[in-house]
Structures are given as C-alpha cells and as structure tokens.
Amino acid sequence: MTSDPPAKLPRAPVAPALCANLPEEWTDLLASWGEPRYRALQVFRWIHKRGVMDPEQMSDLPKSLRARLAEAGLCPPLAVSQVLASQDGTHKLLLQLRDGRSIESVLIPRGSPASEGSYAAQPETGVEAGALPPVTQCISSQVGCAMACTFCASGIAGLKRNLDAGEIIAQVLLGRAQLEGQGRLAGVVLMGMGEPLHNYDAVARVLRLLSHPEGIGMSLRRVTLSTSGLVDGIDRLAKDFGGHVALAVSLHAADDATRSQIMPINKRHPLSELMAALRRYPVPPHRFLTIEYTLIRGINDSMRDAALLARTLRGLRVKVNLIPMNPVAGTALQAPDPATVDAFQEALIAHGLDVFVRRQRGDDIAAACGQLALLGEARKVKNPFAVVE
Ligand code: SF4
Structure with a gap:
C-alpha cells in the first residue's frame, strides 16, 4: 500500500452510468433517438424524484422507449443485500455492485447518539410541522480507499476501484426508499468508504x-464532504461550489510526525498546506468547518496534543468532533479510556472551541468506516443481481 494515490486509477467497470445523466444530457441523448424534448425531464424525474432506475417500471413512457433505455444500459447499478439495525437507531445498508463488490451506506436518525456532531448541528429551516423525523445518510465514494489511514478498515483494505457517479447517487436513491415513510432524508454526508476528493x-x-430541483432537490448546505486533506481537491471544491458544500476534515493529529504516522497523506500535504487550504475555503456566514479527530490511546490523546490542536485551529470557524477509536480488525489501536476523552474535550473547550464527542455509532453492527463491507466480502453475501445477469 502506498502513501500517495496511484497516478492511474482503476476504472469503474459499468459505463455509461445513465442514471447519473443530468437533464440536459438526457435531452441530447433522447433527441439523438428522435424522442421529444419533454421526455428528458420525464426520465430524469423517474430516476431522481421517484427513485426508479428500471425502465420497465417507467409506466408513462412508451414501451419502445423503455426498451431502448434498457438496451442502452439504464438499470439499478447496485442493490441492497443486507440491512442491519443498530440499537442506537442507525441502519447500515450493505450494497452490492454489479461486479460483485460490496460497499456500505448508513442511515443516521437525527437526535440519535450517532448523529452528534457537525452535520446534525447545521440548523434546519422551513420544515413543516408534523414532518417525518430527519435522517442523515452517509454514503461511500470508492470501493476501499487509497489513503491508508492506519485506524480505518477501508484504508487497511486499500483501494479496489472508484465508484462511478451512478453508483454513488443510487446509494441515496435506495437509502431514501429504505426510509419508507418513517423518516425524511434531510442530509447526506460523504463520509463512508473512500476519499471523495480522490474521485x-x-x-x-x-x-x-443531489441539488437538482427536478430531482432529489437537496440544498448543498445539507451535504457534508469529509476529506483526509487532499489540498487540490479542497481548492477545486471551493471553486466549483463556492463553499456551499459543508467541509469536514479528518485531522486526527496536530503535528506532522504523528499525522504522517497514522495518515500517510500527510507526507504529501503536510499540516501547513492543509491548514492554508482550510483558511482559503469560503465558509459561508454562520457556518463552520468540521474537524474530525479520532482519539487513539497513546498516539494523539495527551494534553499536549489537545493544546497543539487548539493552537493549530486558532482563527478558524470550526467545530471539533472527537471520535474515540472504533475497534477495527487488523489493528491493535484502541480508544482512550472515557476519563481521557473527557479531559481532552474539556481542554479544547477551555481554549474556546466547540467540541462534540461522537459516540461510537452502531458498534453492534460493525459501523466503523468500511467494516461492514469488508465483512460482507468475507461472508460472500448472496449476489442480489444474480437473477438479472
Ligand atoms: S479514514 Fe477516510 S481517507 Fe482514511 S483510509 Fe479511511 S476512508 Fe480513506
């Protein structure tokens, strides 16, 4: 496993991902088939408003068009192979891709212990009385991850391949369907398997x-992207989306030696570069950056580490999420004892920082990043596509 992303990435095997077409792309494609323009929005709405990716079910389209769409490859790019409910209210979906690989996504009800932290703290406005309870969905952007963080199941597994846009958006469509009138998809976090800015x-x-008004229609303010610190990607995100996407940064250490030890990406983008990129990121007024800090016993949990962290974050509008290390198979790293976690939190608060401790979510369902998918590969879950391939 290398510390830097490989120059050439493995390509996603399913192309083109028609369910990731934007309306204007549908217009061009359907026009080339001799279809009227209005069909483009019809198809887009079937996929993104109603979550239907099988053309056969698009009942108001002519049969000939449904057949053409199927022939062109429009189909669900993944399927739910397992749903695990945790006692803390989270639901973990194990999803199977058409090449047989597994990824995962987690539905996290707001107000559950697992929802504490930045993305749950962004205030909601304009919500009608009696609306269904809000749920945040955590989605994956890659199969595995190239960043090789030593405390992370996905990092230990290494990068298998990028997900294509269809495979990423389909997680949201299937997650929303899983809520089935019991919850309302109120936010999305790119915090599952993979480094989103590496794809x-x-x-x-x-x-x-996600934000298209004819589709899911989610404000980008409700979307949080978590990165290990790919500086060029942070700048690109700022340029393309003007800071509207909430940014969470996996910091996990405030000195280069420790950070490089647990996050090899730090050798490529040391803290000085990363912090400069965060200072450039155009965080809108009344919003904040989220700093993720996994507390690992004996590695980054001392009072000196807390003081260094506070100094590093000085002048930035941030909230800090402390995450006691989730046990991960294949590593001996452990969480500090609760008293150390409390002392670390208090030390940061004394420096004027907003600090949450994120409870270990879904311990009973192997909810740490990448663990369920890895278990799924090990268990060789039944391929839900077997009947259609
Ligand atoms: S913590 Fe995030 S960036 Fe690091 S290896 Fe895991 S998935 Fe990749």
Whole structure:
C-alpha cells in the first residue's frame, strides 16, 4: 500500500452510468433517438424524484422507449443485500455492485447518539410541522480507499476501484426508499468508504444531481464532504461550489510526525498546506468547518496534543468532533479510556472551541468506516443481481 494515490486509477467497470445523466444530457441523448424534448425531464424525474432506475417500471413512457433505455444500459447499478439495525437507531445498508463488490451506506436518525456532531448541528429551516423525523445518510465514494489511514478498515483494505457517479447517487436513491415513510432524508454526508476528493469528477456530478430541483432537490448546505486533506481537491471544491458544500476534515493529529504516522497523506500535504487550504475555503456566514479527530490511546490523546490542536485551529470557524477509536480488525489501536476523552474535550473547550464527542455509532453492527463491507466480502453475501445477469 502506498502513501500517495496511484497516478492511474482503476476504472469503474459499468459505463455509461445513465442514471447519473443530468437533464440536459438526457435531452441530447433522447433527441439523438428522435424522442421529444419533454421526455428528458420525464426520465430524469423517474430516476431522481421517484427513485426508479428500471425502465420497465417507467409506466408513462412508451414501451419502445423503455426498451431502448434498457438496451442502452439504464438499470439499478447496485442493490441492497443486507440491512442491519443498530440499537442506537442507525441502519447500515450493505450494497452490492454489479461486479460483485460490496460497499456500505448508513442511515443516521437525527437526535440519535450517532448523529452528534457537525452535520446534525447545521440548523434546519422551513420544515413543516408534523414532518417525518430527519435522517442523515452517509454514503461511500470508492470501493476501499487509497489513503491508508492506519485506524480505518477501508484504508487497511486499500483501494479496489472508484465508484462511478451512478453508483454513488443510487446509494441515496435506495437509502431514501429504505426510509419508507418513517423518516425524511434531510442530509447526506460523504463520509463512508473512500476519499471523495480522490474521485472528484464523479463526486462533483453527484453534488449537481443531489441539488437538482427536478430531482432529489437537496440544498448543498445539507451535504457534508469529509476529506483526509487532499489540498487540490479542497481548492477545486471551493471553486466549483463556492463553499456551499459543508467541509469536514479528518485531522486526527496536530503535528506532522504523528499525522504522517497514522495518515500517510500527510507526507504529501503536510499540516501547513492543509491548514492554508482550510483558511482559503469560503465558509459561508454562520457556518463552520468540521474537524474530525479520532482519539487513539497513546498516539494523539495527551494534553499536549489537545493544546497543539487548539493552537493549530486558532482563527478558524470550526467545530471539533472527537471520535474515540472504533475497534477495527487488523489493528491493535484502541480508544482512550472515557476519563481521557473527557479531559481532552474539556481542554479544547477551555481554549474556546466547540467540541462534540461522537459516540461510537452502531458498534453492534460493525459501523466503523468500511467494516461492514469488508465483512460482507468475507461472508460472500448472496449476489442480489444474480437473477438479472
Ligand atoms: S479514514 Fe477516510 S481517507 Fe482514511 S483510509 Fe479511511 S476512508 Fe480513506
């Protein structure tokens, strides 16, 4: 496993991802088939408003067009193979891709212990009385991850391949369907398997799809992207989306030696570069950057680490999420004891920082990043596509 992303990435095997077409792309494609313009929005709405990716079910389209769409490859790019409910209210979806690989996504009800932290703290406005309870969905952007963070199941597994935009947006469509009148999809966090900025083009397309008013229609303010610190990607995101996407940064250490030890990406983009990029990121008024800090016993949990962290973050509008290390198979790293977590939090608060401790979410369902998908590969779950391939 290398510390830097490989120059050439493995390509997603399913192309083109028609369910990731934007309306104007549908217009061009359908016009080339001799279809009227209005069909483009019809198809787009079926996919993104109603979550239907199987053309056969698009009942108000002519049969000939449904057949043509199927022939062109429009189909669900992934399927739910397992749903695990945790006692803390989170639901973890194990999703199977058409090449047999597994990824995961988590539905996190607001107000559950697992929702504490930045993305749950962004205020909601304009919500009708009696609306269904809000749920945040955590989605994956890659199969595995190239960043090789030592405390992370996906990092230990390494990068298998990028997800294409269809495979990413389909997680949201299937997650929303899972809520089935019991919850309302109120936010999306790109915090599952993978480094989203390492798969920038697909992720940027997904951001456009998520926020399209004819589709899911989610404000980008409700979307949080979590990065390990790819500086060029942070700048690109700022340029393309003007700071509207909430940014969460996995910092996990405030000195280069420790950070490089647990996050090899730090050798490529040391803290000075990363912090400069965060200072450039155009955070809108009344919003904040989220700093993720996994507390690992004996590595980054001392009072000196807390003081260094406070100094590093000085002058930035941030909230800090402290995450006691989730146990991960294949590593001996452990969480500090609760008293150390409390002392670390208090030390940061004393420096004037907003600090949450994120409870270990879904311990009973292997909810740490990448663990369920890895278990799924190990268990060789039944391929839900077997009947259609
Ligand atoms: S913590 Fe995030 S960036 Fe690091 S290896 Fe895991 S998925 Fe990749």
